[in-house]
Amino acid sequence: MALLHPNRLFSPNSVTRGIARELYQTVKDLPIISPHGHTDPAWFALNENFPNPAELIIKPDHYVFRMLYSQGIDLTQLGIGADVEPQAVWKLFADHYYLFRGTPSRMWLDFIFEQAFGLDVALTPDTAEHYYQHINTLLNQDSFKPRALFERFNIELLATTESPLDNLAHHKTIMDSDWNGRVITAFRPDNVVDPEQPKFAASIQTLGQITGEDTSNYAGYLNALRNRRAFFKAHGATSTDHGHPTALTADLAPDLAEKLFAGALKSELTPQQAELFRAQMLTEMALMSLDDGLVMQLHPGCHRNHNSAVLERFGRDKGADLPVQTEYVAALKPLLNKLGNHPDFNIIVFTLDETSYSRELAPLAGHYPALKLGPAWWFHDSPEGMRRYREQVTETAGFYNTVGFNDDTRAFLSIPARHDVARRMDCNFLAGWVADHRLQLNEAAELAIDLSYKLAKKAYKL
Amino acid sequence: MALLHPNRLFSPNSVTRGIARELYQTVKDLPIISPHGHTDPAWFALNENFPNPAELIIKPDHYVFRMLYSQGIDLTQLGIGADVEPQAVWKLFADHYYLFRGTPSRMWLDFIFEQAFGLDVALTPDTAEHYYQHINTLLNQDSFKPRALFERFNIELLATTESPLDNLAHHKTIMDSDWNGRVITAFRPDNVVDPEQPKFAASIQTLGQITGEDTSNYAGYLNALRNRRAFFKAHGATSTDHGHPTALTADLAPDLAEKLFAGALKSELTPQQAELFRAQMLTEMALMSLDDGLVMQLHPGCHRNHNSAVLERFGRDKGADLPVQTEYVAALKPLLNKLGNHPDFNIIVFTLDETSYSRELAPLAGHYPALKLGPAWWFHDSPEGMRRYREQVTETAGFYNTVGFNDDTRAFLSIPARHDVARRMDCNFLAGWVADHRLQLNEAAELAIDLSYKLAKKAYKL
Amino acid sequence: MALLHPNRLFSPNSVTRGIARELYQTVKDLPIISPHGHTDPAWFALNENFPNPAELIIKPDHYVFRMLYSQGIDLTQLGIGADVEPQAVWKLFADHYYLFRGTPSRMWLDFIFEQAFGLDVALTPDTAEHYYQHINTLLNQDSFKPRALFERFNIELLATTESPLDNLAHHKTIMDSDWNGRVITAFRPDNVVDPEQPKFAASIQTLGQITGEDTSNYAGYLNALRNRRAFFKAHGATSTDHGHPTALTADLAPDLAEKLFAGALKSELTPQQAELFRAQMLTEMALMSLDDGLVMQLHPGCHRNHNSAVLERFGRDKGADLPVQTEYVAALKPLLNKLGNHPDFNIIVFTLDETSYSRELAPLAGHYPALKLGPAWWFHDSPEGMRRYREQVTETAGFYNTVGFNDDTRAFLSIPARHDVARRMDCNFLAGWVADHRLQLNEAAELAIDLSYKLAKKAYKL
Incomplete structure (x- = not known):
């Protein structure tokens, strides 16, 4: 799809x-x-090259982390003001991706996932790991x-x-x-x-x-x-x-x-x-x-x-x-x-x-x-x-x-x-x-x- | 059309x-x-009888001249506070008629042009002279x-x-x-x-x-x-x-x-x-x-x-x-x-x-x-x-x-x-x-x- | 209908x-x-049991009586602060039911009339009496x-x-x-x-x-x-x-x-x-x-x-x-x-x-x-x-x-x-x-x- x-x-x-x-x-x-x-x-x-998916997509985007914060996720869990594995940050994000339904962030992110990274499955808790690896690999390439x-x-x-x-x-x-x-x-x-x-x-x-x-x-x-x-x-x-x-x-x-x-x-x-x-x-x-x-x-x-x-x-x-x-x-x-x-x-x-x-x-x-x-x-x-x-x-x-x-x-x-x-x-x-x-x-x-x-x-x- | x-x-x-x-x-x-x-x-x-198209349609209508003014046309160029040939005013208006796209003025003006004056071509720089003459002639008639x-x-x-x-x-x-x-x-x-x-x-x-x-x-x-x-x-x-x-x-x-x-x-x-x-x-x-x-x-x-x-x-x-x-x-x-x-x-x-x-x-x-x-x-x-x-x-x-x-x-x-x-x-x-x-x-x-x-x-x- | x-x-x-x-x-x-x-x-x-249609539907609902009041109907005519026959209140309401066109009150009231009371004709001056009797009868039942x-x-x-x-x-x-x-x-x-x-x-x-x-x-x-x-x-x-x-x-x-x-x-x-x-x-x-x-x-x-x-x-x-x-x-x-x-x-x-x-x-x-x-x-x-x-x-x-x-x-x-x-x-x-x-x-x-x-x-x- x-x-x-x-x-x-x-x-x-x-x-x-x-x-x-x-x-x-x-x-x-x-x-x-x-x-x-x-x-x-x-x-x-x-x-x-950009470092990794979490560092590129989540941490600099206050549209993204303010929504997560509003639902009780502490900023430190997102690696803000704390040292957290980027994979863990990404998983937390994926687990709560449903929160963005109806927001422009959701539309922008899906655009990035499909157009920039060629992904064609929805981001869900189940696909989080696939997403992370796929994006991370691409980010290491010259063309990215x-x-x-x-x-x-x-x-x-x-x-x-x-x-x-x-x-x-x-x-x-x-x-x-x-x-x-x-x-x-x-x-x-x-x-x-x-x-x-x-x-x-x-x-x-x-x-x-x-x-x-x-x-x-x-x-x-x-x-x-x-x-x-x-x-x-x-x-x-x-x-x-x-x-x-x-x-x-x-x-x-x-x-x-x-x-x-x-x-x-x-x-x-x-x-x-x-x-x-x-x-x-x-x-x-x-x-x-x-x-x-x-x-x-x-x-x-x-x-x-x-x-x-x-x-x-x-x-x-x-x-x-x-x-x-x-x-x-x-x-x-x-x-x-x-x-x-x-x-x-x-x-x-x-x-x-x-x-x-x-x-x-x-x-x-x-x-x-x-x-x-x-x-x-x-x-x-x-x-x-x-x-x-x-x-x-x-x-x-x-x-x-x-x-x-x-x-x-x-x-x-x-x-x-x-x-x-x-x-x-x-x-x-x-x-x-x-x-x-x-x-x-x-x-x-x-x-x-x-x-x-x-x-x-x-x-x-x- | x-x-x-x-x-x-x-x-x-x-x-x-x-x-x-x-x-x-x-x-x-x-x-x-x-x-x-x-x-x-x-x-x-x-x-x-009303005097001429510019005097009737442009000069008394602040909806019209405010838009022209906002795009750098001085009011004097429109004959406001100055003596300008009405044909010149009309031409300037026609040249900038595109500015009114999407405004009610555009809809009102087209209504006037078609319903009151029987015009059936759009007002453009090219039709400005035709418009002026056509309207001006009608304005001199008793029925206007x-x-x-x-x-x-x-x-x-x-x-x-x-x-x-x-x-x-x-x-x-x-x-x-x-x-x-x-x-x-x-x-x-x-x-x-x-x-x-x-x-x-x-x-x-x-x-x-x-x-x-x-x-x-x-x-x-x-x-x-x-x-x-x-x-x-x-x-x-x-x-x-x-x-x-x-x-x-x-x-x-x-x-x-x-x-x-x-x-x-x-x-x-x-x-x-x-x-x-x-x-x-x-x-x-x-x-x-x-x-x-x-x-x-x-x-x-x-x-x-x-x-x-x-x-x-x-x-x-x-x-x-x-x-x-x-x-x-x-x-x-x-x-x-x-x-x-x-x-x-x-x-x-x-x-x-x-x-x-x-x-x-x-x-x-x-x-x-x-x-x-x-x-x-x-x-x-x-x-x-x-x-x-x-x-x-x-x-x-x-x-x-x-x-x-x-x-x-x-x-x-x-x-x-x-x-x-x-x-x-x-x-x-x-x-x-x-x-x-x-x-x-x-x-x-x-x-x-x-x-x-x-x-x-x-x-x-x- | x-x-x-x-x-x-x-x-x-x-x-x-x-x-x-x-x-x-x-x-x-x-x-x-x-x-x-x-x-x-x-x-x-x-x-x-609820007392009667006027007492249940009109008197406690300020959405309803404020609209009637805004059109010159005194609250006393609606039995507020005065003793008025509930049938008379209901008739006055029906006479002015057209005022509610386009308001949510109208939609809520029609829902009540049809869904709660099984009425299938519109409330008008002509049906006011039918409405009153029908609703009043039901209100006396245990199931209401x-x-x-x-x-x-x-x-x-x-x-x-x-x-x-x-x-x-x-x-x-x-x-x-x-x-x-x-x-x-x-x-x-x-x-x-x-x-x-x-x-x-x-x-x-x-x-x-x-x-x-x-x-x-x-x-x-x-x-x-x-x-x-x-x-x-x-x-x-x-x-x-x-x-x-x-x-x-x-x-x-x-x-x-x-x-x-x-x-x-x-x-x-x-x-x-x-x-x-x-x-x-x-x-x-x-x-x-x-x-x-x-x-x-x-x-x-x-x-x-x-x-x-x-x-x-x-x-x-x-x-x-x-x-x-x-x-x-x-x-x-x-x-x-x-x-x-x-x-x-x-x-x-x-x-x-x-x-x-x-x-x-x-x-x-x-x-x-x-x-x-x-x-x-x-x-x-x-x-x-x-x-x-x-x-x-x-x-x-x-x-x-x-x-x-x-x-x-x-x-x-x-x-x-x-x-x-x-x-x-x-x-x-x-x-x-x-x-x-x-x-x-x-x-x-x-x-x-x-x-x-x-x-x-x-x-x-x-």
Whole structure:
């Protein structure tokens, strides 16, 4: 039995399904543009074999281990913060694979199992050992090294995300190599613009050392950031990425910004002042975007590390980040009033709060020339999440104020799976609107290619 | 090729589609009741030919030019705040018509092109000139004058919206003419009840001059409002309309209301006080409704003129109004506790925040005898918006606590198109519930007529 | 004509419908687990005939009379707070039965009419008298006594809800009787943990008298609660239930909690302090759950008794309760940080704010081992509400972090109707995902039984 049905995610209505299939045929083999994600550039710089199935598929994927954790499996049993036989981890995973029924993880994993590893039986407690051995054997082969997989996956461009303090050595290695794969960085300055990040003052000091700027004052600090943006741009970056708690922006008088910065260095800001400083930094970043042309991405609305015991025992990014309600209309006004009409400014806004799609974000994207709406993100980059996104966004913002798909993943193997889900969902969505005569078939055909490929290239200047 | 498919917006499922078609046959030719909108009464008073396609179709329609603006087309290029050849505006519009794919504007426009102007090729850059000439020629004919179109559109009743300071001269002209078209006004007092509106104090002074009341004190001010409501009622009005930032209502002691009014006249209110004054005025309006029987409409939740540069260059209503989160349960309590159980009070509440449908508004409408729920409004009067409205409202409020459709438009030609979309969506919705046996066919047939025609007449006392 | 179509609530798509029917066949006759509801235990203790159709079907069902009230029918006309002939009440209900079109009440009522009473004509003004006589005659028979109906309905377990001050005499009668029906209580301490409830201090005094604890101090008060929980457990309780205005929890220092308690007894708390005390009590209840194993249920987000005139004339629970926006991520953090990782703690969280499904609750349930997500509740336990629940919850939380269905009803006769709707909707939902190949049929078959039966038993330790 195949794990994947060729018509998966297509409407059971035969008219819609027929159109969806037709559209999908034209996009399924398009190259993958992955303009936003969190894979490790070392993989492509060093091109070493991946260690084993558990290390590759379970441990880096918080979608996977958060579900297991929610059902009482301790992270240590999965080899997180503990030394466990990878076979044992894999068996535990297989025993609980039924928990993923109906989740996108299940669909991505089955795609990986079938498409990347050629498996054709379902993962169950009984097949766990077969799976482990089969995958493990393949992982040792040259054709399963990162660069070979990158090529097999038909990736045209892959962006990673680095801190301004990163030396981008791996990216340099890739650029200097004779390999043609395009792996670029993106500038993610959270740790040097958010006074509430751990070790903020130390990071600013390091930033000064790296750039030769005097980061003890605001002007030098801004210069240092400009300097690092240029460095990132030289390593391929076409975008910046900002993961703020809220979407708040500010347009403060210079002396107030300077005063907040001084307070930030001394860890003296109240939470409200820290928020205001972050808000101001979004506007500063936007102003720098005008000069260097980097496209700005804003990812607000996540309560990070909610589970304090898990944070203490296992560190950050352990599946305990939680979406919160996020306001955009008032929050973005200072920034948009300053730069929202500027033809050279580009900001892509994301949300974890789906209520903002039809109420705030589609109306904003449908008015401001500078603002485009990022795709369904994180918890919502799933079939139902993608469907809600198109249904709630399109009528006000159209298709052309959106920017194609982001996989946003640390799980390298899942990239083709995620893009396949996105392409199928978009084709099925378009097919539904052709079937009830809201779109002509020729328009849908053009849109399918735009949504799968062209819009991402254009929005991210790739 | 026809622009419009006869089965558009009907489910591709053949069972549902068959039922939807059957229901639609019974409502498609019912007269149009348009109880809330913003067309210009001068059109029907003077009955002059419309100037040209760009002036008629593009410039007054913020749905149209906001989309073009969002993709980098300056408003001046569209002849807004600038003198541009209408043919050039039309060509620019045609060049970018693809942007409207999937939006309700596209569906309304195609309806206008085919049904009003008999066009049967798609609007593209290539057909732009043909379109312009064809439409322009027709617009010069007698059969395309406002009254002729009103009749051709089968409009039984059209309500416009005027300020209390308006002399309703056009409505008087219409009433005194031998034309039988029913074009009535609605009382929209925002500029004389909202202290934050520009020129508030001057408006209150004018209100006093018009009515002969001493509007320098609260009692005289209320009398003046009563007087103008009577004047509007004499010109056909059956409703009032209130476009407040929030849904807040208040039931203040008279001396506090009076004090706030005095402060408002002197522009001395804080934003909170201005909000409280508006809140009190909703209750005052409701009390006057008890006496004169005008149905109250509340349209809260819009952040107006968000783009300050656009406001400064081009003025209000330029596509930069944005929905915001809106709370109803606590906000309406003072008003509903005073009048919500009164058999002679009628309030129709609208929202731009779809999250309130199932959570707040359907439960309110499903309990308070005075409160009915207005239809999906503005950004949400689209196929998907209407579907969400019925899905999220009906199970708690039923169909009979809703009030039929409002087109709410300035774009006269789009009125039949919008009502057609609403009738199709309601028929398709009902058909879906017949197809899965939640409704009997005979019930759906009765409901189709209620939703298309009867409920609006009843709710607005027409 | 049958009132109920055998395929009701199944998709009109023939593929999906076929699968849904197949799944439904396997679950339709499973016993009913009703772990949360508000039926009267006296019915099962005394086993007397129900009085008459109006008294049984209309008066206790706020879903029914709130709709009638919203359309201008005074509650006194329905015999609420007034003495009216039950035939007259029934006739008024029949005259307005069309108002319920499209509501779940209509579906439940038709189920009762056909399945419980064998009626096969629709309820209309013309059949009202026939209905009344037919139902009334049956209600006098032995086979329509509460215990007989309980058995006919195939109820395996029915939980009621009682205050800690209740002596559970009816439950004791049932336990001591030779009847095998399992009717258990649930511990609902709102009136003794919420300082804003009427007669709070008196209730605490009574609590002390019942338990022999000195409830004038905090330690004694907590002991008294522990004591009553044990008493409830001895009468079958496996859960507690908490109906708070918000989801706020707190983890206060003991002396602060004690001080708040002292203030509560003297009615001296500000609203903020009362909220904080309730928040603390959730954590205290959770700590007691660790000891006694009772599963905790949290039902926040309802503005109770919104209509003050109705409250004054007719008392509580008269259809004027309204959902409000509800925040979970920050609110639950104190409790979850204390106990959310504990293997012996179980909390089931509900919402009336559907926006929290995908944004907050599915992510919380998909991470914390202690937290499961309760089903669509109250206003949302309807076909569309259930559909939105599964669509918005499943992709992040999976199926196994949910707990099956709750009917939550006072309307005993509606219990099988409500479970039937839930089973049909779940089967149809699963069928849709089989039809588009997101699930295998064998997985869906297992899930159908889990969602209909097994998950509720497991989550509530039944």
